[in-house]
Amino acid sequence: MKSLFENTILIVDDTPDNIDILIEILEDFETQIAISGKDALETAFEDTPDLILLDIMMPEMDGYEVCQKLRANEKTKEVPIIFLTAKTQKDDILKGFEVGGQDYITKPFDARELMERVKTQLELKTQREILKDINITLEQRVAERTKQLDDSNQKLEKANKKLLALDDAKNNFLDIISHEIRTPINGIMGSAYYLTDMIQDPELMEFIGMLKESTERLNKFTQIALDITQIQTHGPEMEKQKLSLNEIVKFIIQNFNTEAENKNLTIVNTLVEPVSILGIKNYITKTIDELIANALKFSYENTVIEVQTKVENDKIKLSVSNSGKKIPAEKIEEITKPFALANDHYDKDVGLGLSLVKSALDLHNASLEIVSDDDKTIFTISFKPI
16 A cells, blocks of 8 residues: 555646645645646546545536546546635535535645645545455455355255265165064064974973074064164154153053063052143153163062152153162263163163163153162153143
8 A cells, every 4th residue: 555645636726826836735745737627537537646636616617517527437436536615605515525525625725724634535545445455355255255155055965965865765774674674583483482382392492482582672673773763864754742641651551560570570650640741652652661661671579660750840750760780870871872781781782772762752852861879770751741
């Protein structure tokens, strides 16, 4: 950016004495001279000055008209103009501003006043140019950034399409796998139950029992894996309905009574007045089923499993508690992850049950809290009321 005195000033006046005075006052600047409106326009259009001192009273074309023509031209529309005038009437001064002038100086000239006004307009011009350059730079950067964002969005869109295609492929694959696995599993399970009725040898019966247990576990594992996938891929699209939480709990407990009796366990329930939640019945049922099954599996014999519903802090809470081996604190956050284990079990039963619980609860904006000590392990689900 050039210094103040490197600016060029065009002096437009038809009086030679006025021109001489102005040249003397502005001796530190580069100056150009025009003695008529026509001459001023030709000079300004050919070699654009940094500032124009423009006399108003000139023959043929006055300063107002010259100013209007300068403002209409792309090259000179932003050049600051200071009117030189002997007129002091308010209307004359206002007209100067209306046609595009920035300032005015009355004749006879005061050298200090003229110099200060010239410096002010040149400094303002410099600041406008700096601001313009900054704006251009910012616009370029914004354009570059916008292009980068557009490129990123296009890449993200392509990636999303690929992910959606992979999700579809995964779902189709799991559907196929589920069907293909279940068919032979059902065959194996049917054969195992058939052999149970035919074989009397205790040693063979033990092997058949292991076969039945393994195929049942594999069948359950397949179904849970498919449920988790369905929740994660299609969960938001599934329609929820009003459900009676207590009715679901009663139904599930009834199904577990025989298994509990075989292990000398007692299931007791304490249910508050009818409470309703908004949910998908299939997954709510499987969630509660998994928690009670988990309690049955890891309870000590001759103990009690407690199932309770209550309303607390504007939440509907369902808790399942049992007496069994303590879950280490560092493992509590891990056991809802796929294939996680709270403890090393004798059969290395690495499963997906609690992962299904977590996925189903996320779908319902519900939370799961696990507390475990030497006396009890309590699983508590918190639902939002309808």
